[in-house]
Amino acid sequence: MDYLDRLTLSVWRLLVILIFAGILISSFTSEHFAHAQTLEDTTDLDDPDPEEGVEDNDEGIAYQTLFESDLDADLLELLEENAKLLTLSDRKPASEAALDRRAREDIETFQRILRSEGYYNAEISYRFDRQVEPLGVVIGVASGMLYKLESYIITYSGESESDPSPPEITLDELEIEPGTQAKAELINNARQKLLRLLGERGYPLAQILDQKALVDHASRVMTVNLDVDPGPYALFGPLLVAGLQSIDPDYLLNVLDWPQGEAFDRRQVAAIRRRLADMRLFESIRPELAETLDENGELPVTFHLTEAKHRSIGFGVGYSSDEGFGGEVFWEHRNLRSEGERLRLSLLGTQLRQRALAAFEKPNFWIIDQSLLLSAEARHQDGDAFKEKTIEGFIGLRRDFTDVWSATAGFRPEFSKINDNETSETDYVGLGFPVKVGRDTSDDLLDPRRGSRLSFGITPNIGDNEGVVHFLTSDNRGALYYSPFESDFLTLAARSRIAATFGEDTDDIPAHRRLYAGGGGSIRGYEFQTVGPLDASDDPIGGRSAVEFGFETRFRIGETYGVVPFIEGGSAFDEAVPDFSETIRWAAGLGLRYYTIAGPLRFDLGIPLNPRDRDEDFEFYVSFGQAF
Secondary structure (H helix, E strand, O other): OOHHHHHHHHHHHHHHHHHHHHHHOOOOOOOOOOOOOOOOOOOOOOOOOOOOOEOOOOOOOOEEEEEEEOOOHHHHHHHHHOOHHHHOOOOOEOOHHHHHHHHHHHHHHHHHHHHHOOOOOOEEEEEEEOOOOOEEEEEEEEOOOOOEEEEEEEEEOOOOOOOOOOOOOOOOOOOOOOOOEOOHHHHHHHHHHHHHHHHHOOOOOOEEEEEEEEEEOOOOEEEEEEEEEOOOOOEEEEEEEEOOOOOOHHHHHHHHOOOOOOEOOHHHHHHHHHHHHHOOOEEEEEEEEOOOOOOOOEEEEEEEEEEOOOEEEEEEEEEEOOOEEEEEEEEEEOOOOOOOOEEEEEEEEEOOEEEEEEEEEEOOOOOOOEEEEEEEEEEEEEOOOOEEEEEEEEEEEEEEOOOOEEEEEEEEEEEEEEEOOOOOOEEEEEEEOOEEEEEEOOOOOOOOOOEEEEEEEEEEEEEEOOOEEEEEEEEEEEEEEEOOOOOOOEEEEEEEEEEEEEOOOHHHOOHHHOEOEOOOOOOOOOOOOOEOOEOOOOOEOOEOEEEEEEEEEEEEEOOOEEEEEEEEEEEEEOOOOOOOOOOOEEEEEEEEEEEOOOOEEEEEEEEEOOOOOOOOOOEEEEEEOOOO
16 A cells, blocks of 8 residues: 555544544533722622613614723723623614713723723723714723832731730732732732731631722822731631531541641641542532631631542543554442442453453552552553563552652562564563652643653562563653643643663563553554564564653644644663664654543644654554643
8 A cells, every 4th residue: 555545544534533523522612701800899890781772783873992092902902801882882872872871881991990900090081983984982091100009008906815916927928019010900919818828827717807098199109008807816626527428427537637726727728628629529529617716716617518429431432543443441430438449440442452450449548648559450462562461460559648749569460471473472470569659740631731740660570481580670751741821822741751671681571571662652653662673574572671752832722722743752772771872763743632621632643754664654643632
């Protein structure tokens, strides 16, 4: 089959997949409304309501809105987003009186917005221009001088004499500085930060009694005076949970490790909420603080919980030109015995590889933040590198040290029948002792845009492969994600892998435990496991070391689509230490992304840059989630 035939076949396959994906996936969109805040009113400006005199037909007054202003582009855009003259322009007013009323309402709105941005002597006017067609409504805006914040004064009142003095909170902690622009957002944020900081330092019942913003038009400065009732100094009281149905409340209270009797700190409440969310057992989690302290000076806290459905089933499909069609079907129970135990049964397969897996996790095993892991797996592979039939188990522990650091250790017995295409089928009985330490600060499992992922793994192995073998494999990976703009329309992503095996020659290591490179999860553009040493028949034989590199530039187009150019490279090596004097195989490609409510659907085309005679002209991949 020549290049054109293969390309045509891949295009037809892509069309079939796109049609199938379109049937399975629906997208959701949301509307975003800009709003402004003022010192007098901290709620969002209301969306324009239909006004008296508005008509839906073509018999009303047609008009156009023109701005004559000295504002910068961002501030002018903010006015335009909140102008009824513009947002209701397709609904003609019934008369000039109705149009005049609409314009006057906008003038009031513009005054509030400009005050919120620090312009307290702005002059805003409007007039009708009858020399243009349709009628022109000309808005004139002279912003005037920008007002500065002269001082921000906090006064405490209402505290009991027996209470400790409220903590001194500096303006630096409130991220506010005299001399800066007197913006409502800055001042209102400082007020919220003050309440948050008081809540973190033993005063969770603090309230703002009064806020006065005094404007000196002569000096063009503002003084803010905040009158605060810090409330009583509080200790953590008893923790109560409400709404449980199938989850053991004693177990839940035990693992939450509530700090009763310690100084109250709202961050602890947030941490408990995150711990509950991480259990994946609850549909809603709402903490509620009591309104008063009990007789011990403690503040009781109640968590109102709504349990989620604990059972789920699901499936996924994918395609790659080297492995063919593939998919996964799974069933999961997340509260098997009323203490958050998880059982997952899954079937995964492509035309080259198939796997049946049962995995069990017992959280908070013996101690908090430690899980017991049990799994059993049967898998089959029939590829160019080797043929495999394996039954494998795992018994181990995972320890979560922090929110981002964790470690897993255990032992892995296995029995395999292996054919490495050079020998007849052989039996391998082995025992591995994998240890892995990981750090994950990424912000999303399937579509990370910020943070990083690191994993360091080492596995000593002992087994019988037509003779006793001892070898140790180290496999280390990292990925970095960076979005330079707040809009997240651009994400830069990079990954790397370095792995090595010590203790035996390549031929003595079972083929399925050797190191390989190439394929959809490795180097797109090359066939699965084919990058590295080849035998006389151009079949891969694997190696004792491997390196991989990958770089992506992810452009998001609106809410639904994305384009991802990428380049990847690497190889496997016969030596235990990567030999960079040997050829590194590189590939480049272009991906398309279709963003769903669950994550991105991925379509990638990879082209080898320095191919060998055995390599195809391109490889194509369809799956769910980003490549890394």
